[in-house]
Amino acid sequence: MRFEDQFLHAARGRHPLIYLCTPEEERVTENLKTLAPKCFANGTLTTWSCIRGLEPAADGADSRDPVTALQQIVAKPRPGIYVMKDLADFMDDPRVVRGLREAYQAFCRNFQSVIVLVSPAGTLPMSLEKELCYLELDPPSHEEIQERVAAVQGLYRGAALPPEILSQALLALRGLTFHEIDHVMHRVFSVGASKDKALAEIFAEKERLAKKTGFLQFVPLRFDTSVVGGLENVKDWALKRKSLFTQEAVKAGLPVPKGILIMGVAGCGKSLLSKAIAGLWQVPLFRLDMSLIFSGAYGSPPAAFDRALRTVEAIAPVILWIDEMEASLSTPKEAATPQSMCFSTFLTWMQEKPPLVFVAATANRIEMLPAEIVRKGRFDEVFFVDLPNKEERQQIFGVHLSNNAEDPKRFDLARLAHTTEGWSGAEIQQAVIAARIAAKEAGRAMTTDDIWGQAYTMVPLSKTMSEQVKAIRDWAFTRAKPASSKRNYEAGV
Numbered sequence: 001m002r003f004e005d006q007f008l009h010a011a012r013g014r015h016p017l018i019y020l021c022t023p024e025e026e027r028v029t030e031n032l033k034t035l036a037p038k039c040f041a042n043g044t045l046t047t048w049s050c051i052r053g054l055e056p057a058a059d060g061a062d063s064r065d066p067v068t069a070l071q072q073i074v075a076k077p078r079p080g081i082y083v084m085k086d087l088a089d090f091m092d093d094p095r096v097v098r099g100l101r102e103a104y105q106a107f108c109r110n111f112q113s114v115i116v117l118v119s120p121a122g123t124l125p126m127s128l129e130k131e132l133c134y135l136e137l138d139p140p141s142h143e144e145i146q147e148r149v150a151a152v153q154g155l156y157r158g159a160a161l162p163p164e165i166l167s168q169a170l171l172a173l174r175g176l177t178f179h180e181i182d183h184v185m186h187r188v189f190s191v192g193a194s195k196d197k198a199l200a201e202i203f204a205e206k207e208r209l210a211k212k213t214g215f216l217q218f219v220p221l222r223f224d225t226s227v228v229g230g231l232e233n234v235k236d237w238a239l240k241r242k243s244l245f246t247q248e249a250v251k252a253g254l255p256v257p258k259g260i261l262i263m264g265v266a267g268c269g270k271s272l273l274s275k276a277i278a279g280l281w282q283v284p285l286f287r288l289d290m291s292l293i294f295s296g297a298y299g300s301p302p303a304a305f306d307r308a309l310r311t312v313e314a315i316a317p318v319i320l321w322i323d324e325m326e327a328s329l330s331t332p333k334e335a336a337t338p339q340s341m342c343f344s345t346f347l348t349w350m351q352e353k354p355p356l357v358f359v360a361a362t363a364n365r366i367e368m369l370p371a372e373i374v375r376k377g378r379f380d381e382v383f384f385v386d387l388p389n390k391e392e393r394q395q396i397f398g399v400h401l402s403n404n405a406e407d408p409k410r411f412d413l414a415r416l417a418h419t420t421e422g423w424s425g426a427e428i429q430q431a432v433i434a435a436r437i438a439a440k441e442a443g444r445a446m447t448t449d450d451i452w453g454q455a456y457t458m459v460p461l462s463k464t465m466s467e468q469v470k471a472i473r474d475w476a477f478t479r480a481k482p483a484s485s486k487r488n489y490e491a492g493v
């Protein structure tokens, strides 16, 4: 619910004490200024801080002391709204708590004033729990962001965001406070708003925000799905949804993608796909480090996990990447371990989370994940990544040759693909790198034979661990959609 509606709702219920935990006191004050006359006849706005006292002051009296201010408010209430800034920091004084309770009782009897407590942090005493009404400030809306950007832009002559990234930039600014938007836009406009720089600055601001929490790691967007060989079904899936992960799609009521679970054989591109999707959509990617959550360094794991999910919501639009999910969120059969508590929090959150938070989860030991996770409605799709087939291996060789500054056309890719049955993408990458080193050592350009030589010396994991690969394939066969457009029918693996 928008803040304005929440406030009107609270006023209709005649709640005289309201608490808002937010760093955006200016925005709150602006909003309340317009709400005061709507809620009360001749209602005005009065603010208080321990530096400035009540403004406007009552009869010029000094009211910087919080107890004095509360006494003045109760003695001579003005119709309207009192915004008390950072009063939460004075709660260890019993007279402050008492002052608030007396104000509550007086205003309940004669409801013509409301006290709104605003502070960026701090908890309020349990003893006021019954009297306080908690409201939340929703993040700046699309229109508000637009206004804010325009205001900063107006200060720089001739500056403007390139039109082709405008909607993307406005989307990326969501979740930032007014001040954060100002800072980032000043940085953008002061160096000239080039297409790449502007988005990079906005993402960097989000990175700084997530860093403060410690367990969310920003993953820079270095590539899109063009560096992924094969796995066409996932690439198509992501491409079709690129335009759906936008503010416009949310507004139009279109089905916004919620999440994807990629499971399958080790080294075949699960992590790579997660990063590539973020790159394709140009949405910041944050990896949630579950081992840090469970380390206890950030408080109890369920509380830390909950905080992580809230932070992610605040920095939306965002892709939350949970890599190797089974390592942290598998549930032992016995109830109520920290893992199982986090897992059930996660399942509920997946169904209730706001739009424009996309979850990319990967897993390879699938049997360790509880069955609920693959149930429809949580993830949009569960994909199974198999060992690459011949055609895909050919493409992967091409990708890695290009990555190593080689022209794939110079190589016999068909022959390489033919001899590398059962190889994973990671193994193909290793072979190319090893061949490059060998060629460099010999002081000549790399050839197909250099790579082919590697094929003989390496035994792919799928051979040494054929049982596991078979188990993964059997499990996924009925439960997941193949990531490749063609099944891998090769024998032996």
Ligand SMILES: Nc1ncnc2c1ncn2[C@@H]1O[C@H](COP(=O)(O)OP(=O)(O)OP(=O)(O)O)[C@@H](O)[C@H]1O
Pocket: 227, 228, 229, 230, 231, 265, 266, 267, 268, 269, 270, 271, 272, 273, 362, 364, 388, 396, 399, 424, 425, 426, 427, 429
């Ligand atoms: N389909 C592919 N196309 C191009 N490169 C690939 C592909 N699959 C794997 N690779 C290469 O192998 C590396 C390792 O792949 P990735 O980390 O995505 O595997 P994974 O499936 O996440 O494995 P694990 O289960 O071990 O985490 C990638 O960084 C990439 O260079």
Ligand SMILES: [Mg+2]
Pocket: 270, 271, 272, 323, 324, 362
């Ligand atoms: Mg991985």
